[in-house]
Every structure is written in structure tokens, then in C-alpha cells.
Amino acid sequence: MSPTARIERDSAWPEISFEERIGTAEFRIHEKAHITVNGDSCRGCTTRECVVACPANLFVPTSDGGILFNYENCFECGTCYLVCNKEGAISWTYPEGGYGIVFHRT
Amino acid sequence: MTNPPVRHDADIIVVGAGPAGSCAAIAAARAGRSVILIERGPFPGSKNMYGGVVYPRILDELVPSWWETMPVQRWVVKRSTMLLSDTGALNVDFRANAWGAPPYNGATAYRPDFDNWLANHAVEAGARLVCSTTVTGLLRDSTGRIQGVSTDRPDGDLHAPIVIACDGVNSFLAKESGLYPHTDASNFTLGVKETLALPKHVIDERFGVRDNQGVDIEILGGTSGVNGGGFIYTNLDTVALGVVLKLPKLAAQQKRPEQIIAELKRHPAVAPLIEGAEVKEYSAHVIPEAGLEMMPTMVADGMLVAGDAAALCLAAGIWLEGVNFAMASGMYAGQAAAEAIAKNDVSSRGLSGYTDRLEKTFVLRDHKKLRKVPHLVLSDRVQHKYPAFVAGVVERVFRVDNPHPKPGVRRIVREERKKAGIGLLDLLRDGWTGMRGFG
Numbered sequence: 001m002s003p004t005a006r007i008e009r010d011s012a013w014p015e016i017s018f019e020e021r022i023g024t025a026e027f028r029i030h031e032k033a034h035i036t037v038n039g040d041s042c043r044g045c046t047t048r049e050c051v052v053a054c055p056a057n058l059f060v061p062t063s064d065g066g067i068l069f070n071y072e073n074c075f076e077c078g079t080c081y082l083v084c085n086k087e088g089a090i091s092w093t094y095p096e097g098g099y100g101i102v103f104h105r106t
Numbered sequence: 107m108t109n110p111p112v113r114h115d116a117d118i119i120v121v122g123a124g125p126a127g128s129c130a131a132i133a134a135a136r137a138g139r140s141v142i143l144i145e146r147g148p149f150p151g152s153k154n155m156y157g158g159v160v161y162p163r164i165l166d167e168l169v170p171s172w173w174e175t176m177p178v179q180r181w182v183v184k185r186s187t188m189l190l191s192d193t194g195a196l197n198v199d200f201r202a203n204a205w206g207a208p209p210y211n212g213a214t215a216y217r218p219d220f221d222n223w224l225a226n227h228a229v230e231a232g233a234r235l236v237c238s239t240t241v242t243g244l245l246r247d248s249t250g251r252i253q254g255v256s257t258d259r260p261d262g263d264l265h266a267p268i269v270i271a272c273d274g275v276n277s278f279l280a281k282e283s284g285l286y287p288h289t290d291a292s293n294f295t296l297g298v299k300e301t302l303a304l305p306k307h308v309i310d311e312r313f314g315v316r317d318n319q320g321v322d323i324e325i326l327g328g329t330s331g332v333n334g335g336g337f338i339y340t341n342l343d344t345v346a347l348g349v350v351l352k353l354p355k356l357a358a359q360q361k362r363p364e365q366i367i368a369e370l371k372r373h374p375a376v377a378p379l380i381e382g383a384e385v386k387e388y389s390a391h392v393i394p395e396a397g398l399e400m401m402p403t404m405v406a407d408g409m410l411v412a413g414d415a416a417a418l419c420l421a422a423g424i425w426l427e428g429v430n431f432a433m434a435s436g437m438y439a440g441q442a443a444a445e446a447i448a449k450n451d452v453s454s455r456g457l458s459g460y461t462d463r464l465e466k467t468f469v470l471r472d473h474k475k476l477r478k479v480p481h482l483v484l485s486d487r488v489q490h491k492y493p494a495f496v497a498g499v500v501e502r503v504f505r506v507d508n509p510h511p512k513p514g515v516r517r518i519v520r521e522e523r524k525k526a527g528i529g530l531l532d533l534l535r536d537g538w539t540g541m542r543g544f545g
Contacts (some may be wrong), residue, residue, distance in 0.1 A: 082289060
């Protein structure tokens with residue numbers, strides 16, 4: 001065994017839950033969703049790029065093969081529509097002026 | 107005249123009060139033009155996130171002595187490139203304390219602070235800043251000529267003969283105008299980061315700096331098999347740590363962005379730097395990564411595109427720059443727009459002073475010189491084979507394996523290259539591309 005292989009990764013790192021993580025960002029939530037997901041398109045999708053890639057973890061697969069989507073904690077980054085392979089599955093706009101993500105120490 | 111005269115609200119409408127938009131507004135207002143600067147966030151910078159380093163020298167022209175008032179976290183005096191294998195790390199460090207004094211080099215800064223500061227200069231120059239207002243589309247007259255923008259405010263149409271789109275990486279204006287036809291995911295990366303709180307003296311000790319000196323660490327490897335890279339930047343009492351991930355590769359993996367950050371934080375070369383730090387803010391943003399290959403047409407009749415909206419982000423391995431390209435392109439767009447108004451020709455020909463300036467300056471010259479680098483850096487070999495290969499070579503070079511004699515560097519390189527599965531021809535070819543690509 002080479003000496004490097006004996007160095008173990010520090011597994012004691014306390015990782016925070018996703019709820020705590022997303023709770024560190026400020027979202028000014030508007031009552032109207034700025035992104036809508038067409039559930040019918042998603043039902044036939046097997047690759048589900050959005051579920052893995054969305055940094056805010058807003059796309060959740062449901063047991064009936066659909067996708068549950070929540071716009072409220074959205075970073076407005078654009079990852080979901082860029083990675084989505086289904087034409088028309090995600091309709092994407094920016095939130096109303098003054099609403100949505102507000103960064104502070106970024 | 108073929109068109110009835112339109113009542114204009116301003117000479118120039120700038121969409122987006124990031125670094126590109128604010129510099130466009132400053133330049134145009136200084137040239138005597140009336141400018142409306144529209145920002146969809148509650149304040150400039152509130153929608154903006156980046157790795158963490160800005161190179162502000164381009165501001166000499168618009169904001170003389172910018173370093174006296176700019177909201178800086180730390181001045182970068184140490185630059186490191188870190189190559190991570192699964193358990194090892196090769197660090198190449200360069201320190202220049204002279205970078206901590208005027209005229210400086212790079213600085214860490216929070217974008218909400220920096221962008222707000224720059225937008226204030228636009229206001230001081232005479233631009234009208236309108237926040238909390240989302241632009242919803244372009245206004246055109248009956249001949250199709252751009253006449254301004256519609257917004258989500260009641261009676262929110264704003265008319266002007268020139269629109270400068272500085273509306274960021276997703277630029278819906280550039281797409282709507284037809285200047286930007288492609289949205290190929292492989293041209294984009296996702297940047298995710300954590301702002302980690304640590305006491306200032308702890309950051310000073312761990313990173314080997316003092317006062318307002320800062321450190322910039324770029325990382326190759328350590329992104330859990332997803333093509334991309336990592337970064338660590340020191341702020342005054344926080345550390346920005348994050349990863350940049352190629353979108354299609356990320357989407358094809360079973361690991362989520364925050365899991366990739368977590369693995370990077372656990373790496374033995376990274377963990378001691380940030381141990382005990384509390385996550386203060388988690389953030390994400392998309393980056394236009396492909397440089398020249400993905401750039402839109404920058405000029406149309408009555409419209410200019412600048413900053414991330416024009417894909418003016420330099421992601422060339424050892425050089426990761428964007429804010430300076432945004433500020434420069436914005437400034438040139440503002441100057442060209444003011445000229446076009448003065449000579450009463452807002453057609454794409456009248457606005458061509460913009461592309462002339464981009465071609466003549468670092469904005470396009472750097473991109474042209476480094477056009478092959480973004481692809482090389484994100485290629486599979488550079489991403490998945492070279493970090494382990496280089497770390498393996500260095501580990502064996504420095505390992506004293508007595509009673510065995512030293513194997514000699516050439517033999518180590520050959521054996522490690524084979525172990526990493528890198529063909530000699532591929533290695534030579536990538537080396538050649540790298541040498542030529544980096545100019």
C-alpha cells in the first residue's frame with residue numbers, strides 16, 4: 001500500500017441539512033410562481049437532469065412518475081431549463097421586480 | 107421620416123445594474139446622455155454571485171482612485187493553483203506583497219457591496235436608477251425597430267432609441283432580439299458556493315496573511331468526477347469556497363452540487379483550512395464558460411449586448427475573470443451608444459464603435475488568444491487523468507523509499523503516466539495545445 005492510500009478523508013465533518021443550507025439564503029417570495037413545470041412532459045422523462053442539477057433542490061420526483069416543483073427557494077440561475085431535454089417542460093421567467101433571491105455576502 | 111416621432115423617456119436604457127450595466131450608464135451619462143438604469147433586484151448586486159475576485163484596473167478611466175472607496179474585502183497577494191488527486195495535493199503558490207498596495211491587482215469583494223457601489227457612481231454621473239423592476243421584453247415600432255423595453259410595473263413601458271442589454275447570463279433580451287440563438291447547456295457551468303464564517307485572525311493564520319491581504323486558490327480536481335473546478339477565496343471574516351460544474355456532466359451524475367462541495371470540504375488538503383467554519387450563505391449562479399465560441403452578435407439596430415449577456419466571461423484555467431470583462435464591455439457600449447446618439451445614427455452601423463472597441467482591447471483580444479483554453483481545461487483528460495498523474499509523480503519524487511534507490515524522474519513519469527492511462531501522444535498533444543493556447 002502506498003503511503004497516500006493510508007491517509008483517510010476527514011469523515012468527521014458536520015454536514016448541515018439541506019433545509020439549514022437553503023435557510024442561509026434570503027428569498028423574498030412572490031405569490032405568483034415565476035417558473036412552471038409541465039407535469040405531463042416530465043412523466044415520460046427518464047433522465048431527470050433537473051432533479052440532480054438544480055442547486056436549490058426544487059425538483060422532487062413523485063411516486064407516480066411525475067415531478068413536484070416548488071419555485072419559492074429559487075436562485076434564478078437557469079440551470080433547470082438549460083439541462084432539460086424536454087421541449088416545453090419548464091417555462092422560465094424572472095420573478096416580479098424586487099422579489100426572489102436576495103444575495104448578501106456573495 | 108417614415109415613423110411618427112416617439113416620445114423618449116431617455117436617450118439610452120440600460121437593463122441590469124451589474125458591473126456591465128453600471129459602467130455603461132456611467133460612460134453614457136458622462137458623455138451627456140440621459141440614461142435609465144433598470145435593475146430587477148431590490149438593490150444592485152442583489153441577484154449577483156461570483157467566485158470572489160475582481161480585477162478593477164479597467165475602472166481607472168471611469169472611477170479614478172477607485173481603490174480609495176471600493177468596498178474591498180481583501181487585496182489578493184497570494185495566488186495558488188491546487189491540483190487534487192483523491193488523497194494528495196500539489197500546490198503552486200505565488201506571493202507578491204506589492205499587489206497589496208496601489209495600483210493593486212485583484213481584490214475579493216461581495217458582489218452586493220461592489221455592484222451597489224458601482225451603481226452609485228452611475229447615479230452620481232446622472233443616470234436614473236430604477237430598482238425592483240423586471241424588464242419583460244423589447245418594444246418595437248411598426249417597422250420592427252427597437253424603441254425601448256416593457257417592464258412589470260403598471261404603465262411600465264420605457265422608450266429610448268438605444269437599449270443596452272446587460273441582463274446577465276440568461277439574457278432574455280439578447281435571445282428575444284435574435285442575437286443569441288443558442289442555449290446549448292455544454293457552453294455553461296454552474297457555480298455553487300458557501301460563504302463560510304471564521305474569525306479574521308483564524309483566516310490570517312491558516313492562509314498566511316495579515317491585515318487586508320487575501321488569498322486566491324484555484325483548484326483542479328476534487329469535483330467528484332464532474333468536469334469543472336473549485337475555488338477558495340479569503341474575505342475579511344469569511345472564506346468563499348465553491349465549485350464550478352459543467353452542466354451536462356453534472357446532470358448526468360448522481361451527485362448533487364452541495365454533495366460535491368461537501369466532498370471538496372472533506373479533502374485532506376482543504377479541510378484544515380475551513381474546519382469549524384459555519385455556512386453563512388449558500389448561493390448559486392450559472393456561468394457562460396465557452397468564451398468566443400458562444401458569443402452572440404453584440405450589436406443590432408438600437409441595441410447592444412454587454413457583460414455575461416454577451417458571454418464575456420474568461421474561464422481559461424489559471425485566469426478566471428468576468429467582472430473586468432463586464433465593466434470594460436459596459437463602458438465601451440455606453441461610449442458607443444452616446445456617440446451614436448450624437449451623430450443621430452442608432453443603426454447597427456452607427457453603433458459599430460462598440461465592436462471596434464471590443465476588438466482593439468483585451469475584451470476580445472484575450473478571448474481570441476485563449477480561444478482553445480476553456481475546452482482544454484474542461485476536457486476529460488485534463489479533468490480526470492492529469493491531476494492524479496501529476497500528484498502521483500510528485501508523490502514518488504519526494505518519497506524516500508529506502509533501502510530502494512531513487513527510481514529517477516523519467517521512469518516515475520513513464521510509470522505514472524501508464525498508471526493514469528494517458529497515452530504518450532495524447533500527453534504531447536495536450537501539452538502542445540496548452541503551450542499554444544495560453545499564448
